[in-house]
Amino acid sequence: MKDKIQMRKGMKATFFLLPSLALLVTFFIGPVVLAVFYSMTNKALTGSAALATEFVGFANFVEFFKDPKFSVAFSNTMWFLVFSGLIGQMVLGFLIAYLMQKKNKNFRRAVGFVVLTAWITPEVVTAFMFTVIFEERGVINQFLAQFGIGPTAWLFTFPMVSVIVANAWRGAAYPMMMFQAALDNVPGEIMESARIDGANSFQILTKITLPMIKNTSGTVFVMVTLGTLNTFGLIYALTGGGPANKSTTLSMLMYQRAFISYQIGYGMAIALCLLAVGIILSLAYIRFNNQSDRPKKMKKRKVA
Amino acid sequence: MDKRKKKYTIFSYIILTVLAIAVAIPFIWLFISAFNPTAARTFTVPEVLNFDNFKTAWSNPRTMQGFMNSAFIAVVQTAIVIVCSVLAAYPLSRYGLKIGNNISMVMLFLSAVPITAIMVPVFQMLVSLKLIDTYTGVILFSAAAAMPYAIWMMKNFMDAVPTELEEAAWVDGSSRMGSMLKVVLPLMVPGLFTVTIFTFSGAWSNFFVPFILIQSTAKMPAAVNLQQFFGMNDTVQYGPLAAYSLVYIMPCFILYFLAQNYMSKGFTMSGGTKG
Numbered sequence: 001m002k003d004k005i006q007m008r009k010g011m012k013a014t015f016f017l018l019p020s021l022a023l024l025v026t027f028f029i030g031p032v033v034l035a036v037f038y039s040m041t042n043k044a045l046t047g048s049a050a051l052a053t054e055f056v057g058f059a060n061f062v063e064f065f066k067d068p069k070f071s072v073a074f075s076n077t078m079w080f081l082v083f084s085g086l087i088g089q090m091v092l093g094f095l096i097a098y099l100m101q102k103k104n105k106n107f108r109r110a111v112g113f114v115v116l117t118a119w120i121t122p123e124v125v126t127a128f129m130f131t132v133i134f135e136e137r138g139v140i141n142q143f144l145a146q147f148g149i150g151p152t153a154w155l156f157t158f159p160m161v162s163v164i165v166a167n168a169w170r171g172a173a174y175p176m177m178m179f180q181a182a183l184d185n186v187p188g189e190i191m192e193s194a195r196i197d198g199a200n201s202f203q204i205l206t207k208i209t210l211p212m213i214k215n216t217s218g219t220v221f222v223m224v225t226l227g228t229l230n231t232f233g234l235i236y237a238l239t240g241g242g243p244a245n246k247s248t249t250l251s252m253l254m255y256q257r258a259f260i261s262y263q264i265g266y267g268m269a270i271a272l273c274l275l276a277v278g279i280i281l282s283l284a285y286i287r288f289n290n291q292s293d294r295p296k297k298m299k300k301r302k303v304a
Numbered sequence: 305m306d307k308r309k310k311k312y313t314i315f316s317y318i319i320l321t322v323l324a325i326a327v328a329i330p331f332i333w334l335f336i337s338a339f340n341p342t343a344a345r346t347f348t349v350p351e352v353l354n355f356d357n358f359k360t361a362w363s364n365p366r367t368m369q370g371f372m373n374s375a376f377i378a379v380v381q382t383a384i385v386i387v388c389s390v391l392a393a394y395p396l397s398r399y400g401l402k403i404g405n406n407i408s409m410v411m412l413f414l415s416a417v418p419i420t421a422i423m424v425p426v427f428q429m430l431v432s433l434k435l436i437d438t439y440t441g442v443i444l445f446s447a448a449a450a451m452p453y454a455i456w457m458m459k460n461f462m463d464a465v466p467t468e469l470e471e472a473a474w475v476d477g478s479s480r481m482g483s484m485l486k487v488v489l490p491l492m493v494p495g496l497f498t499v500t501i502f503t504f505s506g507a508w509s510n511f512f513v514p515f516i517l518i519q520s521t522a523k524m525p526a527a528v529n530l531q532q533f534f535g536m537n538d539t540v541q542y543g544p545l546a547a548y549s550l551v552y553i554m555p556c557f558i559l560y561f562l563a564q565n566y567m568s569k570g571f572t573m574s575g576g577t578k579g
Contacts, residue, residue, distance in 0.1 A: 020455060024448055027449070028452075038424070038425060122553065123511050125552060169327060264424060271420070
């Protein structure tokens, strides 16, 4: 009797899950499997390979290391990650949250509101606004002209800087919100007693505050890294990856290889690398999530 | 000690204000330029403020078309995602706690998979299914991509609805589907709204997916149109584009603040159980 009920439960559950699963497997998981397969072929839409796709094993991946464009894209991606994601978004977001502690409520709301609007703006609009700002006759140069600094074509001369700033502007809100919540949870008494014991602000920050928000920091780090590594729209619309690949990141390179040069196999290999990094990071994220849950649950039981 | 604290406080207020202004600059330009008929790349103090730019932008038929496309895609996509995620969240939330949580974690994990990485195989797949450059293809894929996070959110909201209420309905002879529709859903309305808003927002602002999957200009959503308009450098009309952008981002703002409202209400039970 129990087995029958279990079976009916199972069937009912499947019925509920079916629409989502159908969509997910077809359009999400299916492509991932295809990506793995294609990355090991020399599939292309033009040239000799278009007629007869061959299985080339890891040749695509080996080509990476020989391709000078790949190393440029890789180093650009690293610069982008460190300066835009980690420093620009995470550290800046933390700074804002830290400075906002104990400030006037309405002031906090106003600043938070401004930073947040940058986050909810669609990528394209952000790119448009920054095209204007970084243009040779644009807003920043107008401002710098007051100090006698000649106009710089930011998007041509310093494309990475432009992209880094634009992305940092866009993304600082998420870390700011997360750190704000985390900092609010740090009990004031601990900091007070440390201060009484003679610790200065820097010591309190590094030895007490930072360790206490370790879990949030981990989550933010993973989310920021994932988001930054996969930024495409902003960079494409702002600089197009140029000039001369100066601002091409791995995601841009993948797009170029797959959709412009039509070297599908090669493009997929790059995509797979991005995917692999994403998977590793999300596993780490889940670990962090699980860890922070447990101590909270234990606390609840103690009180009850 | 007090003097130092005061200095620090004033100092941080100044830094925060400067930062806030710096962040606001692009928006200030956007807002002013939208209403300034002689808008340019610089901060020109407008002599007149009117709606000319809006009229110019809308005189191009592609403008309205783009917005209609965005709206159509976003609405259908959201509808699909909501229906599927509610259905999927139900067994995850109600049957067998452990498996439910594990699958939920898998969903969270899937939601971190970068869409950029799977666009190439998706493109290939849609080409062979003859769904490339169609609304159907874009909607189905975008819905699938939005599904994991939506399911995860839905399940969390559903978990907040206690099962006792449903059990009461079963005693009265209701089916699972019936109890879900008549008992659970009404009690998670704020959660439903939150997921809907979140999904719709994502669909509305999506650039990359339609950029890759759609080629005919008639079907391009507003995001792709915008990029195409200012991608051609010297013929850019900043004023009308600013007007266009302003209208385009309005729904995002409205939706976000609505979502804030519902999110804070979402985690309270609003009178479903006694005491």
